[in-house]
Amino acid sequence: MLAVEKKWSKKSSDQILVVGVREEDDGLPEELEKGNKSMFAALNRQWTDGAIATKKTKVTNMAVLDEGETLQQLIFVGLGTRDSLTLAGLKEAFGAAVKAVHEQKATKIGVLLDTFCDESVSFGEEVATQALSDAVLTASYRFDTYKTKKEEQRRYAYTIYVQNGESEAVRAGIHRGRAFGQGVNLARTLVNLPANDLPPVALAEEAEALAHRHEKISAEILDINELRSLGMHALLAVNRGSDHPAQMIILRYQGEETWENPLALVGKGITFDSGGYSIKPGHGMKTMKSDMGGAAAVLGAFEAIGQMQPQKNVIAIIPATENLINGSAMKPGDVLQTFDGQTIEVNNTDAEGRLILADGVAYARHLGADTIADISTLTGACVVALGDVVTGALSNNDALYETFEKSAEEAGESVWRFPTHPRYEEMVRSSDVADLNNSPGREAGTITAGLFIGAFIHETPWIHLDVAGTAYVERETPMGPKGGTGVMVRTLATFARQSNF
16 A cells, blocks of 8 residues: 655654665755654764665665654665666665565555655656555565465555655556556566466466456457468467467557557467477476566556556457477478468477467557567577676667667666667578578577567567566566566556557
8 A cells, every 4th residue: 555645754653764865965864853853863873874875775774762652663775876876776776675674564664755856866756656656566576376384464554755745746656656566566477377377278368367357458369270260370380299279369458549550569478488399408498487478578568558548559469389399299390381471491499489479470460550569588699698687679660669768768677779680681581491490590599580570570660579588587686586577567568658659
């Protein structure tokens, strides 16, 4: 729960108070003097002695020792320098604060918002409130579905103290942050679910449940017979090794009066990837339940879109299947037909994501999309290039990419655009027996994988996102635990709010 008040004082009922501090600050925020004056004097001595950390995301806990005080704990959160504070850094600071709060038993929390944003930084109350509202949900996320002994769930009540009190901007920030947080956590849970509980049909059921939650979203699921009828042979080829039937998941959000010119978000939905006959090594297979991270991001974005209700028509397309091995499975050397009509030589069955996305983006064009963004855990090469920090991107349209990049900046997520070159396109078309080669070699692997998908885009403005490194992390961060991250949910939802591209 989040409430808004104009002023904090010693009469406030908070048990914990969260305060932002910067390296350039001359002293502690004046708001604290409105509480216990002897406490404020003691805190200032601690500040002078350097006992309160100001480096980014560093947390200093200080107990309030006076008996009879409602306030029990102060949590100071370091913000670094004013010049270095970004939206991503602000979200991490709030995330660190939320984690520190959850280590305490108290549940009434106050946040001095004005200590986290002022005229000296590039964002104001709305953005700061959005970051806090987001962090309250995402930094407290835990995936304990399969734990027999679960952590105690407490209900936390946060009060935001902001100089101007409750305003339209603050309300908008809370609403958008909540939408982002719920969308991110949905995507995380889908990624974290094991493959035995999330085969393609179950993923489709999750999409249908999402549509039922939102009045403006409708769902359509194409089963394997409809896929055969439509000629989705690339998706069906990947599915041949699995006992679970492939699905094509379609969600429509109608934000305009008439249904036309939708933005299409196409997500790779490989619910488990063994690599097929080009089998992965054992250590590389354990986390392959996460190979539907692109699909999860699209569904998380639709959760946020359903709450924010932008004035834009948006369609989600998720080709979903497993990539496994049996006597009917796709083999190296196979040649596949596609929904688009182009043919593909399969040199590597572990390069399967681009195959199902070929049918996915072609179907987006068939449904009238005038802009397409695809997102997938596509290449190990992207992990090598950018690690688990930055999402890789390609685009065929500079103006569109500029708009998308601004959306990512507004969402506090990092993207980096790879270059393209005619030579890379020649590599994608290097097959001697078909139109396209699904795996022309290790060189420029992220680029050629993206351009392979681009071959089915034709002239439609398009952005490709490779989240192989960023959709699932093996380390805890200030914004959440190990596992699924929900990366790009915020950016895709923000992008959908841009109605002028």
